[in-house]
Amino acid sequence: MFKKFLTSTVMGVAALGVGASIAAADVLEDVEDRGTLIAGVKADYPPFGYRDSGGDIVGLEIDLAEDIAERLDVDIELVPVVASNRMEFLEQGKVDVLIATMTNTDERAKVVDFVEPGHYASGTNILAPKKAGFTEWSDLEGKPVCGVQGAFYNRRTQQDYGAELIAFKGTSEAYTALQQGRCLAFVYDDAALLGQLENEEWSEFEMPLETIDESPWGIAVAKGEDNFREMLEEVVIDWHGSGTILELEDEYGINNTPYAKRMHEEYKSE
Amino acid sequence: MSTANWTDDQPIVSLKDVHKSFGDFEVLKGISFDVKKGEVVCIIGPSGSGKSTLIRCINALTEINSGSIKVEGIEVNDPNLDKLELRKRVGMVFQQYNLFPHRTAIQNVMMAPVQVLKQPKQEVEERAYALMKKVRLDGKEHSYPGELSGGQQQRVAIARSLAMNPQVMLFDEVTAALDPETVKEVLATIKDLAQDGMTCMLVTHEMGFAKEVADHMYFTDQGVIVEDGPPAEFFANPRDERTQKFLGQII
């Protein structure tokens, strides 16, 4: 009896969900009616989305969001989001689109629709003093390298590149240890390291190696927003093809990433 | 240090006007007497009369407040006293034996000469076996104190003191904690010592024994020496009323 009740309830809720997304599947029209595109962005992740000295949200991804609004000929409204709540913002219709340093994973694709190809990608790199002069991953052999416990690339850093890994519980400890000279480099997410490099205290440091283990970030729209998604796919391909991403990297002082370069090569003919 | 000036025709132990208080309670109220080399002295008196304190003061286990105690010319009441020099000369045996329970009998005897006086182990060992024999405990050398009777432990304690080759032996109620059967063997050992010419000071309740071995008797009460004299006279004709009363009770 109970089981039957449960089954019917679940089915009912599922049906409601489907109905809702079908009903809202016109977000592109809503945006045009409203005259404003509401974009969920990061405000704490330089140089991709952060607040400038005036408190305004700026960054590489903000420029991209503004470009989308421009193409739709509407205004832009930025809503700061964080990793733990960004998908809910989209599901509840509080934002039309997410451009928020979000890695495209299968798990997430069950909840939101990703625009493919990804507009950007992050991977593994190191933060190291300029003085150390690292140029290749193999330069790390036998050197003490800080890391964060549980990161999947720790093993590779040790096994393939022969580094002596010193892994801490969190990033703050690792950054401190690097500054105190307990290790010669910190192996971590390159996008996060880029953010650190914006800080004055890291002016003597660099991110010198080629990024490895790269995984693409995706712009996300609500499930079923196929029109919007297809429109955005063309936009992203255009960004890559026209070299917009590479230009923005230059503008924000990022070395051109292999992903951006590769995507440019792939789509520039179109 | 005046040991160099000391000759053995002078008193080996000399007390002059010794005062000692614990807080407000004055235990010793001016004690003076001399002990000659080879003399056996017994101190008797009711409990709390200060006799144990007196004997403890002689080897500086208890500091005195004023007065003078000299052992072979060494002033005990001297802030710069070299305690080792004093304790090489003065052996002490306690009521509770106080053997070191983690060492065998022979080790107890050998420890201090080897560890403190840094004497060669072999030489000390020979002496220790001889001492064990002297206190009639040959065969018990490798027993732990816990395996020995009270009387046996006390004799090991005597041997342990003798191993330091002291000039004076102090005995602080050494039979008080023993079973009656074992008292005799300890007393016999002390008697042997006395007959060998060792200077001995005993605090004791064994009146018969005192009468037998002592050269001189002292009776203390309430921190003063009430009466003293050779045992024959002391026991036969006590002059002071308190002595009479005490002897009357105890014998």
Add this chain to the structure above:
Amino acid sequence: MDIFYNWFRELYEATGINLPIFYNTFDRERFFSGLMMTIYLSAVSLIASVVIGVVGAWLQGSKLVWTRRIVQVYIQFFRNTPPLVQMYFFYFGLSALLPTFENEYGFQQPILGAFAWACISLSFFAGAFNVEIFRSGIEAVPETTREAAESLGYSRLGAYIHVILPLAFRVCLPALNNNLVNLVKTTTLAYAIAVPELLYVSGQIWSDYANVPEMMTVLLLIYVGLVGILVMSMNRWERAMRLPGYGT
């Protein structure tokens, strides 16, 4: 040996129980080095903490008020603060105030590394408890025993080393036993400052293989074994030190 290692690979294929610490050379080596590190860290801290306990208990009996106070401050500080916080404090805080040296790569490096700080922190932490343990042992030795030693010419230190301490040791062995067992378990905290001990390497391995249940089980069994060996040898020692007719 290869047959033995391969058996674990087959076990994984057959049952899904994944123990790469046997069949994968890289993981086997790092797990073994983690085990060695735990044993090394335990042994060094164990010995150092006992030395601290013995010396601290001696200083606590000092005639100088300030010596006693300093020992008391030390005990209160280390006993009343979490060892994890102490470790962070030493490694990141205190060590930043200490001099650095130029390492082989031409960079300034703190003079003491993670292992050294872990040893210092663990030894002082357990040492603080050991001081108290030894003190209670010393208090259990009758005053008259000390007097007997003194009247045999022993200095205060001589009596402490040859008479008081051996007796106090016997009294406080059970408490010491407990504290040392705790110390071995506490070595896992060194993981926080990246000392590659057993928990640290296990963490690395289970983040690579997502085999948390297997590694947790292995870890638990190893600690049971390590503490078991310690307790067994302490008990054996306790029996060997037992004196006929003395104490309980």
